[in-house]
Amino acid sequence: MTRTDTPDPGLDPDLMAYVDGTLAPERMAEIEARLAHDAQAREAVAQWRHFGNLLHDYAASADDRPENLQIAALERQLARKLQKRRWRVVAFGPVVQRIAASVLLFAAGWGTHALYGSGTGNGGTVYPQFVSHTLAEHTAYKLAAFERASFEAYEMDAALDWMSQQMQQKIDSPKLDRLGYQVETARLAVVDNQPVAVFYYRNPDNERITVSMTPRALEQPDYSLRVAERDGERMAYWSSEGLHYAVIAATDAGSITTLAAAVQE
């Protein structure tokens, strides 16, 4: 509705939206037609715009100022605080509380003594092959020599169907979006004539996670959940329902377990 009878242009939301460029395009012509016949409104609009331009340009002169090192240091400090806050809220949010409950069940299935057991040491530790391979995938970021197919994020549904078929085992997408991670790519690699599905995730702060799923042959061991560290990377690995899982990220032991539970859930 156009308010041609409003005496005070300052009370007309259409005129304000017109000046501030927030008016819907289909209303622009209507307001312009009105302004052509309403000198009072026309003058008001011109002056609001002019004063707005003066203030905008004056404010923009702050950009010409040199960087303030104290502000930059405080900005970094605040970024760290907010990042921690984000993680804490995620860690205690309803989604992760549910996942945390499944972490307990997840770990309890094998007995908690198994959780942080062997594999936490450094050199000399031998990991199952599916873990070593995933670690290589994570650190070298795709070993093209073993690749059979690669998929972008938008192809994920088709990728899961195809990979399930190739692995003769139904695989589901790791549900890490609930923890703020988005899938970047997925690929099917072949190691020792065995297919391995690998998923690469990243969060807005550029933190990467690599998840792998490998079919477990009948003669292979059934691994209980283990959390290990190597070269600053945390690894969680376990076997469940005919698959070996490995999750690798540069994070702490608690977070890697949460991530593992989110993958398993």
Added chain:
Amino acid sequence: MSLKTELHTHVGSLRRYALVLTRDPVAADDLVQETLLKAIAKSDTFQPGSNLRPWLFRILHNTHVSELRRAKTRTDASPDLPDPVARDCQHTQLELKQVLGALDQLPEAQRMPIILIALREMSYAEAARCLDVPLGTFMSRLGRGREALRRIVQGVGAGKLTILKRKEGDA
């Protein structure tokens, strides 16, 4: 956009807003520093997933208002405004000085919406959240403030601008 990048963008906006509020680049940076210190102290109150910009602007706004209340003498004791940063011709500078002077005569409730919208960085709704007022109240204050600003500038500025134009014409 990562948190660091987002925060850096907002700090740039805070510096622009603070400059118009204080009219002094050094005081503006002091205000932004004070804002960031308070934000660090209050970081536990920020709700991740909510919009960071209104949260930061609200802290800056409240810090500025508290500072004004503490040092109310600023406008009372100094009738002359600090010279704005020169960016354009003398005429524009005089106009800017008039607009800034007129802004100072407006009640704070009308002044803040005008400045926030002049930054052209946020919607009406977001700006209303910065000032912690309902959208309807914000719109009403913005509209009334703009009209009041216009009346003040017209009343104050007509004489000075006429003289300036005559001088420019003589030159």
